[in-house]
Amino acid sequence: MMETCRTRPAYSAPLMIRFVRQSCLSEGKNWRQAGQRSRPGSGTGGQQGGRMDWLTGLKTAIDYMEEHLLEDIGAEDVADAVYLSSFYFQKCFKILTGYSIGEYLRNRRLYLAALEVLKRNVPGEEARSRSGVGGSAKEACSRARTGGSGEGKVIDLAYKYGYDTPESFTRAFTRFHGLSPMQLKSQPHQIKVFLPLIVEVSVKGGNRMEFKIEKREAMRMIGFERIFSFETSYQEIPKFWEEFCDKYCRQNAPREQTVDENHYREEDIRQTIAECMVGEFGVCVEDEGDMEHFRYYIAGVYQGGQVPEGMKVFEIPASEWAKFKCTGAMPDTLQTVNTRIFKEWLPGNREYEMAFHLNIEWYSGGDTDSDTYESAIWIPVRRLG
Secondary structure, three states, X not given: OHHHOOOOOOOOHHHHHHHOOOOOOOOOHHHHHHOOOOOOOOOOOOOHHHOOOHHHHHHHHHHHHHHOOOOOOOHHHHHHHOOOOHHHHHHHHHHHHOOOHHHHHHHHHHHHHHHHHOOOOOOOHHHHHHOOOOOOHHHHHHHHHHOOXXXXXXXXXXXXXXXXXXXXXXXXXXXXXXXXXXXHHHOXXXXXXXXXXXXXXXXXXXXXOOEEEXXXXXXXXXXXXXXXXXXXXXXXXXXHHHHHHHHHOOOOOOOOOOOOHHHHHHHHHHHHHHHHOOOOEEEEEEOOOOOOEEEEEEEEEOOOOOOOOOOEEEEEOOEEEEEEEEEOOOOHHHHHHHHHHHHHHOOOOOOEEEOOOEEEEEEOOOOOOOOOOEEEEEEEEEEOO
16 A cells, blocks of 8 residues: 555755745735725825736835834735735745745844944934834833943844844844854954845746646545644745655554554555545645645545545635646756746736635655656646736
């Protein structure tokens, strides 16, 4: 039976960008909910069809973060500011920049804090002051208690840049710069520079992407579900696959020795994995009510019958799918194709846009290190016009 269990894809943390799917061409739910809400900087209800160009959205998001660095904002606020799905915007931001939105905000704040430690000019400080942005009630109370003295400087900076205590600020500062605020004063050349991102576009070519558009009816799948946060998914999802394979797919996977209820439950699960080819698909699903987390399934096509405890049946809606073929060793091949989908195929695509917020990875059996290993990325699409 276990020969049918798929070999675990060769995941690594950088490969998790495979979850990045283009959001800026899809009708984000924020647009649909917003109705006639105006775009930032405009007096209208937004662009035709409720879509913001992906590049415009990214630039606007960066500008928004810079303008509101001293406010308590997060990924949902940034995505909402450009009327995009938080789920997909976080992913597109990660693939383009290498940072999560939380990391970017944190790094920018810690760099500006270091400039203040060194008594250097802080870019944008005057503009933020004029607009009334920046400075908290806690910061004001701290200044009142310390009179703005050097003794209270770390407290002021902690509250100003969004930390609850001077200790938590100092720890974050030290992790980022490699020095505490006091140490940086005597070694200013050690400051770690983190400037605002600049969005640029490069046109690359040379070979066309191999894909086909295929219409599929709704599919029922079965698998193991786990909820992941956007901030930690890059580290946690590979562990999920590792746990699955260690428990069910290895030739020497441990089995219950005692013939009891647990033994029969485990055997039911192993039988379902074999019959439904669980591990053939990885499915990533956004929940509209939760902007901080998403569901991920290690799954196969449900063949009917009982659903063992610990497994779940779910449905993939009927749709047209853009299926991108990947041939080559994992993870590089899948990562390269996924990056090209986002950077070359979806942006400005005049024929297709994302249909809904769900992505499928397909994995064949066989050696994932082989140059002939086959996998694919499926993206639900709908035709424009």
